Amino acid sequence: MISNDIIRTAKWERITHGRIDENVCGLRCSTPNGPVELPTTPATAAGPNPRQLFVGSEGTLGIITEATLRIHRVPKAVQGDSWFFPDFTSGSAALREMEQSGLHLDIARLSDANETAFGLAQLGSELQRKGVLAYLRARGLTTPCLLIVRYDGTPSDVRARRSQGRSIVRxxxxxxxxxxxxxxxxxxxxxxxxxxxxxxREGMIVETMETSTPWSKVNDLHGTITAGIETAMVERGTPAFVLCHVSHLYATGCSLYYTVFAKQEVGAEIAQWKALKSAASDAIMAGGGTITHHHAVGTDHAPWLPAEAGQMWLRMLRAAKAEVDPTGIMNPGKLMNGPERL
Structure with missing residues (x-):
């Protein structure tokens, strides 16, 4: 469902894509107690935004049957750029300045040293990989961190933003x-x-998780989560290789997305996964991150939701569920009614 007003707005304003929940302007939801219809509007001060409540409810309050979304014109120009930094701290500082300078990168992905090494290992040929590493070592980068960015827009806009971005990164x-x-x-x-x-199939455990945190906590949280996962896996005799990258930027902070590889603990794979998940989630909460940035809560993250949102908010969500779903048939056991422990 497309609103002409939203299309016309895109002609006059630069609107970055953002997350899908930020682009829902109206919706219709079916619940066991009847339909909920929320009109399309660019903004409203009529109380808390109910669109966000239903979009973030993970199906526990009803089924979204219709949605009006903000859309964006196909850019006339697209330009990528790639950089290597001496460490993750330098890269995250560059991203912070770029975002707070109003560049609004259309794609930004900063890999830590482990993820960069993993990516370089998959680079075309051994000759190419050695060439890139030699080039970086000659410039003092022994454990490089890769940043890729992309600028979308009009040709003049892309040139100007890319030039400003390059000045900041240097x-x-x-x-x-x-x-x-x-x-x-x-x-x-x-x-x-x-x-x-x-x-x-080759006997490895592979898990992903993500969080977000203020810029002031990014580097400490990155270290805390990595160390927590590594310690938990070493204790089980299955050392882990932990990769991380920044994937979403905000004026006040960014996301951290983790991928973990370890040898499967044969016969105890579920216990191994729970240990990994618990160690990472405990580190996230202790370090000031959110228990999930975009994967949602479901059952996996539910045990840590009270620490982030508080029991009062969970009771409010349960009250809303009781109103629209009195018999509890909508995605039961998720979000506010998820398990207390893994």
């Missing part, structure tokens, strides 16, 4: 490699996750 000791790494990442971004299936 101040943070970034080494430029042009557009090729970003283009390569886009080409393989949807096929790389299928490596998980093969790794599982």
């Amino acid at each position: 101040r943070h000791k970034g080494v430029n490699l042009g557009a090729v790494p970003e283009t390569s990442w886009e080409k393989h971004r949807f096929s790389t996750p299928y490596l998980r299936d093969q790794l599982l």
